[in-house]
Amino acid sequence: MIPYEEIKVPVAGGELAAVRWPAGDPDAPVVVALHGITANALSWGPVARLLAGRVTLVAPDLRGRAGSSGLPGPYGIAAHADDIAALTEALGLDRVVLAGHSMGAFVAVVAAVRHPERFGPLLLVDGGIGFPAPTHLSPDELMTAVIGPAMDRLSMTFADRAAYRAFWQAHPAFAGAWSDEVDAYIQRDLTGGEPAMHSTCRIEAVRTDGIGLFDEEVLSAVRKLPVEATLLWAARGLMDEEQGLYDEKRLAAADLDGTRLEPVAVRDVNHYTVLTGDRGGREIADRLVAYARA
Template sequence: MTRAPEEFEVPVPGGGLAVLRWPADAPDAPVVVALHGITANGLSWARVAHHLAGRVTLVAPDLRGRGRSGRLPGPYGIAAHADDTAALVDALGLGPVVLTGHSMGAFTAALTAVRHPHLPAALLLVDGGVGFPVPAAVDPDALITSVIGPAMRRLSMTFPDRDAYRAFWRGHPAFADSWSPWADAYIQRDLVGTEPELRSSCALEAVRADGVDQLREEVSGAVHRLPGPAVLLWAERGLMDEPQGLYDEQRLAAAGLDPRLVRTRPVPGTNHYTILVGDEGARAVARHLLAAADVPGPGEPATVPSR
């Protein structure tokens, strides 16, 4: 595994936002700010950090209501995460950064770019960020529950010890063939409390609010209002490793993306989780981040400049 990240807090409304940082080998290297999914935490980016191999600095917060930012109060919502991200960049004195996000984090990254257009030098969306119209008759809370119901149910569960939580996740279809020390460290960071009543750090209220928020046009439509170009990486398979992923060529065509603004790229052999925490997925994400930062990989020339 790569070296352990630094951990610190930055001030945001209501308290301190917990942040992980994997420093680059060179002090003047580009910076990537990486935003996690709806029930995840910043350590979900550890395997990507491994493949970045110190060529850029990777900064990954635990978003409000998750991980070690779990006690930050509401109001929740994607706009709150976007403004927390901007506060993080300002607190660290960073210039324009490469901005990326996975799942809900991709929606947050897109809205951050819209609300704070000075912030991103480049934008990479990972299996998220592109929304679809919701019929008026559909209850948003019911729709979110149908999509992430298993994840939300986990938030109400307790576990007698860390091995039990590990066993829960190892039995998850998305992780069945790709368990690793990175995945284990990421899921263990989620636990709070004491044995025999360990539970997820994620605030259910935050997860519900953020999930419903992704259906609002301000958030789901942010990808159509980006201040500059972006790349979307999408997984072939879904949250439970089912054959239908969140996106496919037909769904993306129906989304009406401007190809001059958003380029889409499949990542074969990945599901919604392994596109980030699996080896091949993390390698692909790292490769695109390095290209966005105009930093060559091992033995590769720089090819894709940031804006």
């Protein structure tokens, strides 16, 4: 795990926590990167390493998670988008390259539409393109369909950090793909005292955000993008299953013709390892550098 700085910036209701990995050159461009629905800033640790000091990477803990878990509502994709605009303003960044993984990709798209003056090109990682919600599902059933076992974890307790590590190491997505960086990322999520430690994620934030993925503003944002965007989609899914969130058929059904988005497949990775593994991380890092230097 390469060294990083902890920073905080003012947003509505308090301060947003973020992690910053400085570039070797103080004049290097800055990229802002957003995590998934139950993740945190350190999920971007492997990408920070693979950037190798070519750009400065700033990754916030989104409202209701990790260092920002104390921030009150309202939650939702639009609220996160406004927080990210406030972060870039506080850091004096203009037309910054914005990246997002999973839910963070949806936040990035909405942020670019709501605040076009603040953001440059987007790199979306296995997220950002939504599909209408099935009308027969209740909100909680919808949440289960969206993130599955990740929602259950939020109400669980763990005896200690080793128990939490063992829980995640048993996850099919991380089989053979564990690292010190992944360990740091999942440990940032844990809070409380033994023997009843628990996730920092506020359940009400995760529920609001998850249901909000199906809001019309979120679903339509990709068709209103004022900037170029690339979607790197993982071939495999959240549980390392063969069906990923996206595939050629689903992307064709999304009718992206006429948008400013280019989908690119990343093979041999799943929804998590597209970000936390070297194969996907290197693809992300190289594209971020190209965007930032353009």
